[in-house]
Structures are given as structure tokens and as C-alpha cells.
Amino acid sequence: MKTITQRTLGGPDVLETVEADIPRPGPGEVLIRVAATSINAADWKLRSGVVTKLGPPPFTLGFDLSGTVVETGAEVTEFRPGDEVFGNVVSRSGAYAEYVVAPVEFLTRKPEQFGHAQAAALPTAALTAWQALTDIHAGQRVLVHAAAGGVGHLAVQIAKARGAYVIGTARGANHEFLRGLGADELIDYTTTDFTTATGDIDLAFDLVGDDYSERSLRVLGPQGRVVDAQGEEPLSDPRYHRHYFQPSGTDLSEIAELVVTGRLRGEISRVMSLADIAEAHKLSESGRVRGKIVLTPWTD
Known part of the structure; x- marks a missing residue:
């Protein structure tokens, strides 16, 4: 199978397409033929070495898959061959590949109502x-930074679905x-300067950093808090919380229901081929992407 790897840390040009053996699923895992993946910050x-959680190269990136x-x-009873699924893979063998192995608890069934790119x-x-945003309830005021980005535009919708009053920071072109x-x-x-324009906030969601x-x-x-999904140097203030997502097929099934019922939609900026992975990374890293860049497998 084809897969993307990198032998060193660096810019987008370190990403290369190589041939590798198709992996085999272990207990509690399934092997998936990848129809689409997407880029996250x-x-x-990880590619450049700003974050080192995967350890040294070589490794394959890609957390999302459908x-x-x-x-x-x-021991797998949840799925069988032919089932369409979407979810996460969190390992050194990621989803920038034609096939990937993932734990069943990280996955859920893909509804028929939307396609693999959307998933x-x-x-x-x-x-x-x-x-x-799990604790947000009706009437609270939520501030979402980078509101038009991949996480931000979904956070706006999820906060609204939970009854919040939502304020977003974004370039005027995205308003x-x-x-x-x-x-x-x-x-x-x-x-x-947003600090002069918001009024009291119950939750500020930082997707920018700095x-x-x-x-x-x-x-x-008075009871407000900052939830930071971006910064690398956590603050000591008790009102500050560093947030990392946890893969969860259960949560994804609830998210899928919001999509099916029209209360949530994921914005896709571009659909590109894994053959153009370096260009896709350059675009993502520019910080000027509305929503997500989706990647589909090679066509040759």
C-alpha cells in the first residue's frame, strides 16, 4: 500500500510517499481502507517538531479517517467487513495511508446521510x-477564538446547540x-482588541495560542474559565484549563446525530489528494483556512 512517511523533522517537503505492507488488526482493532482523512494543526x-508526542521519525501523520x-x-463484535466507519487513529502509523488499523472504541458508524469527505x-x-464545551448550558456566554477555523467553526455551532450566546473572533471576511x-x-x-469588546464571559475557548x-x-x-486547546505553556491561574481531546466513538455518534439533523456542519475548505500532501500542509500551516482540508487517497 501507499503511505506518507517522514524520515526527519522539518517543513512540508520532508513528507514522502512510500510503499509499505498492509497492517493487520490486533485484538479490539479493525483494518480500514481509507476513503478520506483530514489535516489538523x-x-x-508534529511534522516540524514543534510538538514531539510521536517521538522521533519515521512516522505517519493523520488523526482523522473515514x-x-x-x-x-x-474479540471485535462492533463492526464487520463492509461497514463504513469514521473516527480517529492516534499512533505512529496514522491515516495518511491507503489502509490503517484503529481501535474500535475510537470509531463509530458513518451515517448514510453524509459522505466520507464530510466524515x-x-x-x-x-x-x-x-x-x-461539555459543561456549557443555555444562557451562558461563550467566546470562541479563531472562530472560522477547523475547530472554531464547529465550536460555534456546538455552543449554540447547547443554548449559549456565542461571540467569535475572526477576520472580517469570515463574519x-x-x-x-x-x-x-x-x-x-x-x-x-477583544478584551474591550466582549463583556463578561463564562467560557473563553482559545484556539490561537500565544x-x-x-x-x-x-x-x-465571576465563575468564568479559559479552556485552551492550543497553547504549549499552560498558565497557573486556577481559571485556566489546558484541554486535549480524547478519541471517543461514543461522542462521535452524538456528533453524527447533530450532523444528520442539520444542527452541525463541517466546513471543507478544499479536498486534495494525498499525492499533494506537501502543498496541503503549506496551505494548512498558513492559518488562512476556513474549516478543514480533506485528503483523499492516491488515484494511480
Whole structure:
């Protein structure tokens, strides 16, 4: 099978296509023929060495996948060959490949109502937002930074589905898009300091990093908190919480229901081939992508 690997850390050009053996599923795992995967910010951070959680190269990136089960490991009763599934793989053998092995608890069935590209755009981004906003309830004020990005545009919709009043920071060019997703107020961060424009916030969701979490502490209400899914240097303030998503087929099944019922949609910026992986990473790393970049397998 074809797969993307890298032998060293660095820029997008370190990513290369190689031939590898098709993996075999172990107990509690399934082998999936990948129909689509997608890029997350963690991908290019791992590729470049900004984040080192996969250890040294070689490794294959890609946390998201949608595809078809072709083989099941021992003790698997949840799925059988031919089932269409989507979810996460979190290992050194990621989803930038024609075939991938994933634990069944990281997966859920893909509804017939949406395709593989739409499904592959969801897992990491949607779970990050879903789990970060789990305690949000009606009437609370939520501030989403980078609201038009891969996680942010889903966070806006999830917060709205839970009854929150949602304020987003984004470039002015994305404001109409975000209003269409339900955002109540929007702040153009290129012209306005959000700390002067929000009022008291119950939860500020930091998807930018840098000093955004520290600045967000200034706009919190009496019981407010900052949830940071981006920064690499956690703050010591008790109102600050560093958030990492947890793969969960159970959560993904609830997210899929929101999609099916029209309460959540994942924005796809572009669909590209894994043959163009370096170009796709350059585009993702630019920080100018609305929603997600989806990748499909090689066609030759």
C-alpha cells in the first residue's frame, strides 16, 4: 500500500510517499481502507517538531479517517467487513495511508446521510470542541477564538446547540460565514482588541495560542474559565484549563446525530489528494483556512 512517511523533522517537503505492507488488526482493532482523512494543526506541528508526542521519525501523520472496514481483529463484535466507519487513529502509523488499523472504541458508524469527505473532516476538530464545551448550558456566554477555523467553526455551532450566546473572533471576511453558523456577535481581531469588546464571559475557548489565554482571563465573569486547546505553556491561574481531546466513538455518534439533523456542519475548505500532501500542509500551516482540508487517497 501507499503511505506518507517522514524520515526527519522539518517543513512540508520532508513528507514522502512510500510503499509499505498492509497492517493487520490486533485484538479490539479493525483494518480500514481509507476513503478520506483530514489535516489538523497538530499534524504540521508534529511534522516540524514543534510538538514531539510521536517521538522521533519515521512516522505517519493523520488523526482523522473515514473508510470501510476490511478486516476485524480478535474479540471485535462492533463492526464487520463492509461497514463504513469514521473516527480517529492516534499512533505512529496514522491515516495518511491507503489502509490503517484503529481501535474500535475510537470509531463509530458513518451515517448514510453524509459522505466520507464530510466524515473525515469531523473527528479531531469536532471532539475537541464537543469535549471542551461539555459543561456549557443555555444562557451562558461563550467566546470562541479563531472562530472560522477547523475547530472554531464547529465550536460555534456546538455552543449554540447547547443554548449559549456565542461571540467569535475572526477576520472580517469570515463574519458572514460565522453568522450563518449562528454566532451572535463577531469581533474582527485585526482591528479590535477583544478584551474591550466582549463583556463578561463564562467560557473563553482559545484556539490561537500565544497570549490569547492570558488576555482572555481579563474578560471572564465571576465563575468564568479559559479552556485552551492550543497553547504549549499552560498558565497557573486556577481559571485556566489546558484541554486535549480524547478519541471517543461514543461522542462521535452524538456528533453524527447533530450532523444528520442539520444542527452541525463541517466546513471543507478544499479536498486534495494525498499525492499533494506537501502543498496541503503549506496551505494548512498558513492559518488562512476556513474549516478543514480533506485528503483523499492516491488515484494511480
